[in-house]
Amino acid sequence: MSETMDKMLEIKQARRNERALLPYEEKIALVEKMRDRSLLLASNPLRQPVVMKSITFFVDGQALPLSDGPTEVQTPLELRQSTVQTCIPQNSVVVFVELPQQYGQSLAKYPTQLQWAFESPMEAGAICRRRH
Amino acid sequence: MSMDQTLRVINQMQADGVIGPYAIGGAIAATFYLEPTSTFDLDIFISFNKNANEIVNLGPIYEYLKQRGYKPKGQYITIEGWDVEFLPADDQLYNEALSKAQPAQIHGVNTYVMTPEYLMTIALKTGRPKDFIRLDQFIQAKSYDADKLRDVLARNGLLQKWEKFNVSYAERTK
Numbered sequence: 001m002s003e004t005m006d007k008m009l010e011i012k013q014a015r016r017n018e019r020a021l022l023p024y025e026e027k028i029a030l031v032e033k034m035r036d037r038s039l040l041l042a043s044n045p046l047r048q049p050v051v052m053k054s055i056t057f058f059v060d061g062q063a064l065p066l067s068d069g070p071t072e073v074q075t076p077l078e079l080r081q082s083t084v085q086t087c088i089p090q091n092s093v094v095v096f097v098e099l100p101q102q103y104g105q106s107l108a109k110y111p112t113q114l115q116w117a118f119e120s121p122m123e124a125g126a127i128c129r130r131r132h
Numbered sequence: 133m134s135m136d137q138t139l140r141v142i143n144q145m146q147a148d149g150v151i152g153p154y155a156i157g158g159a160i161a162a163t164f165y166l167e168p169t170s171t172f173d174l175d176i177f178i179s180f181n182k183n184a185n186e187i188v189n190l191g192p193i194y195e196y197l198k199q200r201g202y203k204p205k206g207q208y209i210t211i212e213g214w215d216v217e218f219l220p221a222d223d224q225l226y227n228e229a230l231s232k233a234q235p236a237q238i239h240g241v242n243t244y245v246m247t248p249e250y251l252m253t254i255a256l257k258t259g260r261p262k263d264f265i266r267l268d269q270f271i272q273a274k275s276y277d278a279d280k281l282r283d284v285l286a287r288n289g290l291l292q293k294w295e296k297f298n299v300s301y302a303e304r305t306k
Binding site: 013016017019020022024025027028030031032034035036038039 | 133134135160163164165166167168169170171172236237238239269272273275
């Protein structure tokens with residue numbers, strides 16, 4: 001470890017020790033503030049997973065039921081931070097589906113349609129990718 | 133949201149005979165001795181008067197709280213904005229931790245908090261990554277009595293695990 005890093009860690013530990021020595025009342029007040037702030041961040045709609053009541057995927061006119069009950073998909077925040085997806089509208093969700101072998105690697109040649117119902121108020125357009 | 137209302141409800145539970153002696157454990161108790169860290173829940177360890185072959189029944193606690201409008205949420209029950217987990221002190225270590233807990237006041241409300249030596253021993257026994265991080269914090273802050281800790285560890289058969297932890301701590305921090 002470099003000398004600079006050692007110094008930084010030393011200062012960090014000294015600060016920690018200072019905070020540890022604060023009166024308990026003050027420390028609890030800080031814990032409460034941190035908790036309130038975390039809850040506020042967590043309540044942001046971007047962090048809420050989209051829950052679908054039902055989902056049916058149609059490929060070439062054939063219905064492929066994908067789940068029996070409510071299904072959670074990615075949160076909008078995860079979606080926006082995803083490295084594998086590009087050009088996804090911010091109000092979209094991604095649904096990963098497994099398709100029978102007969103449909104091959106690409107859905108491009110099949111007319112596809114997705115019907116779903118959301119529990120969350122989010123309006124969504126669908127982008128479908130095949131899971132390989 | 134302030135924790136004092138939550139503790140008032142818990143103290144009332146004790147006064148009403150729903151629970152016996154209790155002590156705060158987990159991250160909130162650790163905050164008593166360490167720098168404050170963010171946490172969402174409040175761990176309350178409670179004693180149970182039961183025979184060895186009886187199963188711990190938290191039903192009366194949940195019933196009491198539900199009657200007063202508090203709702204269960206997974207393993208927690210939300211009391212005045214805080215998710216509280218009631219944990220039975222159902223073995224020697226937890227019983228000792230409960231009996232040695234020290235009185236404290238949070239926003240003027242009387243309560244009991246586990247001592248650092250017991251918090252460390254429980255963390256070592258539980259052994260999740262976050263428990264080991266807490267052990268690191270205790271060691272770095274030097275906020276415990278080493279002799280008392282060894283006594284507690286020895287009584288609960290955890291000395292060997294402690295030595296092993298110390299070796300890994302020394303390797304990680306050299």
